[in-house]
Amino acid sequence: MAANNEILIIGPPSSGKTTFLAQLYGRLMDKKGKLQLASAPENIDGIKNAYDRLAxxxxxxxxxxxxxxxxxxxxxxxxxxxxxxCKDYGGEQVRDLVALMEYDKTWIVRAKTNDRWILFIRPSEIEHRFDLSKKGHATKDPKERNATISSTSDQSQFIELVQVLLHARGTGMKNPIDTPRLLIALTCWDELSTDSTPEEILRQKLPLFAHFIAANWLAGGFKIIGVSAQEFPLKTDEARDKYLDEMPQNFGYLVLDDNPKEKDLTRLIEEVLSL
Ligand SMILES: Nc1nc2c(ncn2[C@@H]2O[C@H](COP(=O)(O)OP(=O)(O)OP(=O)(O)O)[C@@H](O)[C@H]2O)c(=O)[nH]1
Ligand SMILES: [Mg+2]
Structure with a gap:
């Protein structure tokens, strides 16, 4: 089945959606990437605001x-x-989709009209799996994660999120899924300091979810990549100065199959379009 080129970025709060869109916009303005701006975009206030902050x-x-x-x-x-x-929205909406297991018309339209989905997952925020072989009992600070959707694990939340959106779209899961094409983007890759590939990280951090995707999608209908749109946190004066001096569009990279760094962030769009 031919898939349209409409792209939906799906991601829980703080997964890096707005930062990525602002950086993508910067790259397009800079005209150095593979994807080029054809004419001036309209209505970019939201992204422009984020872009100006990064600047x-x-x-x-x-x-x-x-x-x-x-x-x-x-x-x-x-x-x-x-x-x-480009659709940007508060990630709280995505959290509610899973917590309430219901969706409104906006999400039905989003799920139906976009044949290419990019799921943003920030691996550094994934709760560590409890390994019974290493400890006798689980100790968990209840204050540690106030951002969890419910008591269920991150893995099942991502599985439920995909199921809710497929349901909203009217896509059954009896046969392997061809469309929507799915690009899983592991964001804030710099936080991981790893040489592993994106696929390895997904399997390490979210093995059940990785299995769920591989079991339900046609091979070739999905892909996993790493993204660092910002390259480092902007928490210190040094980091902020670096951004000021060297311009935001010079930071950020993608991690494709075997963990080489690709500086052209616009290639993320190419990756999802080529699925
Ligand atoms: N280290 C690092 N931090 C990042 C990166 N991308 C985003 N961040 C930080 O992650 C936080 C969340 O980024 P946002 O882009 O606002 O996330 P969002 O998905 O739009 O969040 P909501 O709007 O709440 O849904 C911010 O503090 C960013 O500075 C990155 O590549 N590396
Ligand atoms: Mg945002």
Missing amino acids: VGEETEPTASTDNLEVKIPVIYGGQDFVLH
């Missing part, structure tokens, strides 16, 4: 849960013109 070395702010921003950026890719629809 002065400030981190992006959490997107309000009520925000549903849709930006259309005309681009040229492989000699062809098409419009990149």
Whole structure:
């Protein structure tokens, strides 16, 4: 089945959606990437705000849960013109999809009209799996994670999220899924300090989820990559100065199959379009 080129970024709060879109916008303005701007985009206020913050070395702010921003950026890719629809919204909405197990019309339309999904997962925020072979009992500080959706594990939350969205789209799971094509982007890759491949990290951090995807998608219908849109945290004056001096569009990279770093962030779009 031919899939359309509409792309939806799905990600819980703080998974790096807005930072990535702001950095992508910077790359497009810079005109050095594989994906090129065709003409000036309209309505980019939300992304521009995040872009301007990065330009002065400030981190992006959490997107309000009520925000549903849709930006259309005309681009040229492989000699062809098409419009990149960027949707940014508060990740709280994604958290609610799983917590309440219900979705509104906005999400039905999003799930149905976008044939290419990018799922943002920030591995450094995944709760460590409890390994019974290493400890006799689990000790867990209840204050440690106030960001959890419920008492269920991160793994089942991501599985449920994908199931809810497939349900909203009306895609059954009896046969291997071809569309939506799924790009799993492991974000804030710099926080991992690892030489492992994105696939290895997914299997290490979320083995059940990795298995769920491999079992339900057609091979070739999904892919796993690493993304560091910002390259390092902007928590110190030194880090902020570096951003100010060297410009945000010079930071950020992707990690493709065997963990080489790819500086052209626009290639993430190429990866999802080529699925
Ligand atoms: N170290 C590091 N931090 C990052 C990176 N990308 C984003 N961050 C930080 O992660 C936090 C969340 O980033 P956002 O882009 O606002 O995340 P979001 O998914 O838009 O969050 P919501 O709007 O709440 O849904 C911010 O403090 C960013 O500075 C990265 O590549 N590396
Ligand atoms: Mg945001």
